[in-house]
Amino acid sequence: MPQKSNIPIRKRAVVGVILRHNKFLTIRRSQLVVAPGKVCFPGGGIEHGESEPQALVREIQEELGVTATAGVRLFETVTAWGTSVAWWHAHLEQDAQLVLHAAEVAETHWLTPQVLLRDPDLLSSNRDFLVAWGQSTFAIPGIAVPPDWNEISG
Numbered sequence: 001m002p003q004k005s006n007i008p009i010r011k012r013a014v015v016g017v018i019l020r021h022n023k024f025l026t027i028r029r030s031q032l033v034v035a036p037g038k039v040c041f042p043g044g045g046i047e048h049g050e051s052e053p054q055a056l057v058r059e060i061q062e063e064l065g066v067t068a069t070a071g072v073r074l075f076e077t078v079t080a081w082g083t084s085v086a087w088w089h090a091h092l093e094q095d096a097q098l099v100l101h102a103a104e105v106a107e108t109h110w111l112t113p114q115v116l117l118r119d120p121d122l123l124s125s126n127r128d129f130l131v132a133w134g135q136s137t138f139a140i141p142g143i144a145v146p147p148d149w150n151e152i153s154g
């Protein structure tokens with residue numbers, strides 16, 4: 001269900017929520033892009049004529065050098081800066097080797113939800129996404145909300 005917002009939408013983006021062994025694949029954004037050094041999921045802007053899954057697969061290929069498969073659409077938010085973000089569950093081949101596009105991605109990490117939520121560099125909209133997940137606004141296939149979630153997200 002989309003989050004209600006009165007912010008005018010200036011841009012549309014899609015991000016991939018990718019899990020392995022109960023950890024999220026996260027990127028640290030490079031110093032050369034918007035929100036430099038921030039931690040978030042792979043993804044980016046939707047180009048004219050692209051569907052969300054097409055943009056998701058293209059962005060992940062560009063950033064991480066791997067072919068992703070789009071799963072289900074999990075959630076939709078509007079950032080404080082007017083970007084409509086579609087959050088998609090996505091999958092990589094089990095043995096996929098990431099090849100980072102250094103101009104966009106400084107590093108990648110597989111992080112538990114608890115570690116990710118506590119990361120001071122987490123993009124604010126990603127924090128909102130995790131909090132909404134913890135409140136069961138939507139479910140992410142294959143991972144349960146940790147039992148101590150209310151204590152750490154409060």
Ligand SMILES: Nc1nc2c([nH]c(=O)n2[C@H]2C[C@H](O)[C@@H](COP(=O)(O)OP(=O)(O)OP(=O)(O)O)O2)c(=O)[nH]1
Pocket residue numbers: 013014015033034040041042043044045046079083085123125126
């Ligand atoms: N990549 C990514 N972007 C996110 C996340 N969460 C979130 O709010 N966003 C926002 C930030 C930006 O407003 C937008 C995506 O921007 P981007 O800078 O990654 O996309 P891009 O590579 O297409 O950038 P640009 O060429 O359009 O400047 O979505 C996330 O987890 N990953």
